Amino acid sequence: MEQRVALPSEDVNIMNNLDYPQIRHLIGKDWLASATTGDRAVINPANGVEIGRIPQATAEDLERAVRHAESAFATWKDRSPTDRGAILRRFADLLRQNDAMIARWITLDEGKPLAEALVEVRASADHVDWHAEECRRIYGRIVPSRNPTVQQLVVREPVGVCLAITPWNFPLSQAVRKVAAALASGCTMILKGPAEAPAGCLAIARFLQEAGLPEGCLNLVWGNSAFISETLIAHPVLRKITFTGSVEVGKHLAALAGRHMKRATMELGGHAPVLVFDDADAGAAARALAGNKLRNAGQVCVSPTRFFVQAGIHERFLAELVSAFQAVKVGDGLAEGTQMGPLCHAGRVTAMERLVADARDNGAEVLTGGTRIGNSGSFYAPTIVNTPDDSIALMRDEPFGPVAVVSPFREIEDGLARANGLPFGLASYIFTNSLERADRAAAGLQAGMVSINHFGLALPETPFGGVRDSGYGSEGGTETFDGYLSTKFISRNSAPVQ
Template sequence: MLYINGEWKESNSGKTLEVINPATSERIQDVAFGGSEETKEAIDAATEAFPTWKKKTGKERGQYLEKVAALLREKTEEIAGVMTSEMGKPIPEAIREIGIAIDYVDWYAEEAKRIYGETLTPSHSDKHLMVLREPVGVTAAITPWNFPIAMITRKLAPALAAGCTVILKPASATPLTAIKVFECFHEAELPKGVVNLVIGSASEIAGEMTSNPDVKKITFTGSTEVGKKLIQDSAAQLKKVSMELGGHAPFIVFEDADLDLAVEGIMLTKFKNCGQTCISTNRIYVAEKIAEQFGQKLAERVSTLSIGNGLEEGIDVGPLIDRKALEKVEEHVQDALSHNGKLLCGGKQVAKEGLKGSFYEPTVIAGANENMKILTEETFGPVAPIIPFVTEEEVIGKVNHKQYGLASYCYTKDLSRAMRVMRELDYGIVGINDPTPVVAQAPFGGMKESGIGREGGKYGLEEYLEEKFVSIQI
C-alpha cells in the first residue's frame, strides 16, 4: 500500500510489486507499485501540509515523534520479523537496527525544541541583526534496502523535527518494513500530508522528485553513481541535497594492537549484515610481522559463523540480497584468487540442504594486492581481504582511497600513533579500536565521492534548515 495525505491507497494503475525473501527465493506478498502520478499526489499533499506543520512549535513536533518512538518499541518484534523476511539479516540484527532507528527518533524528538536562532552584534547603533533558522520545505527522501528502518528514521526524524514535510521512496526490495514504519506514523496521528510513502518505479519517482519545483530538498542513501545522477537532476532548480553514498572502508591493524580485539572488530564491521553495509570493512591492512598470525586467527573465528535463514535461531550470517549481489561477490573472490590471493576460509556459494537463497560463505583471503578488484571496488559482501604492510607511512599512503571517504578503522595501543593516523585518514568517520562508532548524536557522512552533508546529531538537523538574516533599523 501507498500512504498519501494520511490515507492508505493502491497505485492508480493497479500495478503491484512482488516482494521476495532472499533466504528462500519465495514470494512474501505483493505491494502497490506507483510512479510519477502517485509521487506528484504525495508532493501536493506535503506542499499543502507544510505551512501548518512548519508553524507548530518544536515541542509539538517532538511530541509526535515521541509517539512514533513508543509505537516502534511496541512493535519491535513484529517489524523485525518483516525485515528479516524481506532482506535476510538475522532477527537479533534486525532488533538491533530497530533500536538504532528508535534512537534517532528519540534524539530528534528532543532536538525539535532546540532549533535556535542568533542575535548578531550590529555595526551600526540603530540596527538590530538576527539570524533565524527555518525549515527548508518539502523534502524527498530515498532510502536503501540494507538498513530498511534505520535509514528511514535517520532522514525523516530530523526533517520532521525541523518542520519539513516528507515524501519517502524506500528500496523496492524492502517496502514492507517501510509500510510498518508508516503504520506507526499513522497511529501517532501525524497531520495529513506531513509524511507520505510512495513505493514503485525508481526512475519515475525520482524523476518527479527532482523535477517538481515544490520539492526543496533531496536526501538519498545509496550508490555514488545514483547519487551523482540525483544531484545532476536536482541542479536545474538548485535543490538542497544531502547524499550518503558508497564506501570502501580500510581497517588497519598495527603490530602492537590487541589482535583478539581487532578480530572481533572485523567480525562486527565485515560480517554483520553479510557485509552489506556502506561502512563495512573492505580492506584489512595488517602489519607484515603479524599478518600470518592475524590471518589464521581471523579465519578460525570466521569459520565458526553459522549461515542460514535469519528467521531461525542461532544464525550469524543471512543471505545476500539477491542473485546479482551473489554473482558480484563470487566475481571478486575469483578475481582475487587469480591475482595470487590465498584462500584461508570460505570462497564459495553455500550448498546446504534447505537453503535456496543467495548465500555465500564468509571468506578470508590473505596476500591481497592492488591488482585485485576487491581493493578498488565496493564488494558489498562477506569477504575479508588481508593486505600486509611494513611502515606507518606506507599504510597511510595506501588506505586513503581516491574516490571513497566514508568510514575507516584503526587498531593500535599507541596513543601517539592513534592521534597521527586519525589526522591522516581522509574519511568522515574514524573508529580507533572501535568497530561501532556510529551513534545518533554524532555526524554520519563521508568525504570525497562518499557523500555531501551529514546525518545524525545537531548536524543532521541543520541539513533541513535554512538561515534567514533579518536586519531591523530601529
Template sequence: MSQTDRPARALYIAGEWRTGGGRVAQDVLNPATGATIGTVPHASAADLDEALAAAERGFRAWRETPGETRAAVLSKTAALIRERADALAAIATEEQGKPLAEARGEAIGAAAILDFHAGEAVRIYGRVLPRASGLRSMVLKQPVGPVAAFCAWNFPLLNVVRKLSPAIASGCSVILKPSEETPASATAILQCFQDAGLPGEVAQIVFGVPDEVSRTLLASPVTRKLSFTGSVPIGKHLMRLAADSVMKMTMELGGHAPVLVFDDCDLDKTLDILVAHKFRNAGQVCVSPTRFYVQDGIYDRFAAGFAERTRQVTVGDGSIAGTKMGPLANPRRPDALEAMIADARAAGAKVLAGGERGAGDGFFYAPTVLADVPLEAKVMNEEPFGPLALIRRFGTLEEAIEQANRLPYGLASYCFTENGRRQAILGDAVESGMVCINNVRTSWPDAPFGGVKDSGFGSEDGPEGIEAHMITKSVHIS
C-alpha cells in the first residue's frame, strides 16, 4: 500500500484522517475466528457537520473540473487498485470472510468499473434543439450535487467503488457511509482515490450509528442525492427521510432471485454453474440464485446433482488456500439461517445437504439444500441472504413465470433453457431488473445494475449510473 499515516480504520473528513479524540469506538470482528481485529470510530455530530460543509465546498470546485481531469483520477485509481489487489483482498477477507480469490476478483471488478466511468466522464453530452433563426434552445446535463451514499458489507471493495466512481465521474462530491463491519476495506479504497489525486473534500468517509448518520445527512439541504445498497426495510426508511428534501435517489435493495430450470437445459453444465454461483460469498449476495424452480422431467436428477455438488464445497477460513466458501459475515447470520431452516423443515421441506452450523468460533454455516419447500415456509418469502438453496418443481412455462413473479422482489432472475422462443418470452415476462439466460453474470461495467418493485429503482454501472447523478436543464436564448 502507499506510504501514509492513515490509520487502518478511520473517518476521512475535509482531507484528514480522524480517529480517537474521545469518539465512540466499535469493535471489528474477523468472521472466521470471531476475534476482534480492531475498532472503528463513530463520527460525532460535529464530524458530520464538517463532512457536509466539506462536501459542499468540494462540489463547488469539482463540478468546475474538466471531464478529462476527472477521468484521469478515475483511471489512476483503477491502476492503483489493480496494483494493490492482493493487499486489498487480504483486508476484505479478514473483515468480511470471503475466500481470497473472490476478494481479489472483487478488486479487479471494481477497477473495471472505474475504467468505464473514466471514459464516461468525457462523454456527458447535452443537445441543441432546432429553433427559428435568432432563438436557441439547449438541454444541459449537470451534476446533481453532494451525494449521501450508504453501502453494505457483502462486497466491501466493490460497493465502495460503485458509490464513488459514478459520482466523481459526474462532477459530484460524496459523503460515504460504508458498513462498520468492513471499515478498513473502505478506507483502503479511498486511499487509492487520494493517491490518484482526488481532492480531499470531494469524497468523505464517515462511520457511526446508521440511523443517526442517515438522519443528519438526509435532513441537510447540502445533500442532493441518496444512493443506498442494502435491505428493503432500511431502504424504505431512508426514502421516507429523503422525501422531505425531495432529493434524487438510487435504491439497490434486496432480492430473492428465482431460477427457472427447464427440462431441455444442459443439466450438468447448469448444475456446475448454479452451485458455484449459489455459494459465492456464502450466498450473501443480493443477486444470489435462491428459489430454484425445476421442471418435472429433470427435478429428481437436478436435486440429487445439486446436493452432491454442494457436499463437495470446501468451507473454511477464506485466507486458507483451497477454501471455496468462507464464514458468514457476522454472528447474526447463522442464527437467522438456523431459524429459517427450522421453519422450513417444520413445514415439510427435505434437507438434502447441510443444515447445520460449522465448528469453531467463527460464523460458519454449512452450504444447505432444501427440496420440496412449501410456499408458506418463511424462507420462500423472505430473503435468506446465506448459503441456502431452495428447490421446488413446476410443470408448465406459465407456472414457472407465475412463481418467479410471485414475490414483491425484482432484482435478478435466472433462466436455463435451450428453446429460443421460450428465452424471448422469459426475457419479457419475468419481472426483474436483470434477467440472465443460460448464465449468471448480472454485473458488467457497461450495463445497468438495478431492480424493480421492492428491489428498488435507478441503476448503477453503465451510462445509466452517470445519468443517475445528473440533472437535466433547458436553456432558451433569444
C-alpha cells in the first residue's frame, strides 16, 4: 500500500487517488488529523480494500470541541431563526450541487448502490430545507392570567451544547436529522460519526462550514465511541445526547445520560413486523416488500423483517417473494445495474450466517439465498426463511441484513399478538384492502410508526421514532425540536409591589 502523506489542514478539498476524502476532526474552524497508532482503517465493503484512515480523538481534542461549542452557543442561540434558516438553506443547496461526489463517497465506504446513495443525499437536503423553514415557527404562548396585572409567558429556549452519535447505515441522512434540528433550534453540536462509513458526516461538516455556519457551532470528532460518549456525557457543559443505534448501546447511553441528568433522544433498533392479510394482492404486496426489504441490503432500522402472512395467501405470497428476491442483481454499488450492494462490513455477513444456520438447525426452510457471495467483499445473498412459528432466532433477533423471515397466521388477533411479541416498537407495516382490518391492526400494533399499503416513513415533515425498547423521542415533524428546547415559564406582575 502506498504511503499516505498528511494533507494540509486548510485544504479540505484534496482527495486521494480513489476520490475519497481524508477523514479529519473539525474543531472550531480547524481541520485536524494527527496520525496515531490507534487510527482505524476505512474499508470498501465491495472489495475489502482500505480507502482511508480514521483519526482518534484525545481527551484534549474533546475538551477543545466542548469549549468551541460552548463559546459558539453564546451567540448562536440569539441569532434569529431567519438567519439560522438562511445558513441551513445554503447548506442544502451545497448538498444538491455536490450530490454525485457525496453519493460516491457513501457507496465507497458503506456499500449501497450509487442510485440509493444519491437518493440519500437528495433526501438529506430536503430535511435540511424543512428544518430551515420550520424553525421560524418555534413559538411560545401567552397563558391568560387570573390576575389582570399579571402577564404569563411560556417561551422555548435552546438547551445548549448537544452530542450526536450517528450510525453507518445512512451515514449522511441520519446525522443530518440531528444536526439540522439542533442548529435550527439554536443549539450547537459535537457530532461523532460512524467509523465504518465516515464520509457522510465529513460532508456535513465541510459544506456547513462552506455555507457560513459560525465556527464552533458544529464540531466533528472521531474515535472510540465509549471513550467519547462517557467523556462528553459527563461534561458539565453538555446538555443533551441524541443517539441512533443498537438497543444495547442505547440503554447504556441512556443510563449515562440519566446519571448526569442530561436530555436524551434514543432511536434504537427494531424488528419490524408486516401483517399481510388474505384480502391483499399477494403479488403486489410481495414485490413491494421485496424492494423495501432489500434496500441498503436490509441494513435499515425500519426494514420489514418479520413477515406474518395470513394462511389463505401464504403460499402464493412466498412464491412471489422468492421470485422477486432471486431477480435482484447483487454487486459493487458503483457497478452499472447493481440493485443491492454488499453489507457494510464483514461482521454483518457473519451475523447473517449465524442466524440462517440457527434457522436450518431448528427446522425452518431456507427458500432462496442463505449463503455469502464470492470470496472478496461483504456480500450475502438475498435470503428468505419460512418458519411455522416463532421459535428460531430470526424471529427474536433483528437481522439487519438481506434476510426476510416469513410465517403464516390465521386471525387478526394471532397476527397482532405475534407482531407485538418482542420488546421492540419502531416501524410496522400492514397490507390489506379492508379499511376495517387496517384500522384494527394499526390501533393494535405497538409501534411508533405504522405504514399501510405503502412505505410512508421518514419524511421531513413527519415524526420518526419508536416506543418500548426502540427508544424515545422523535426526529422529523414539528416534534423534532422538542428534544433541543427547554420550556420556561415567566410570570410578571406590572402592578407596584405593596
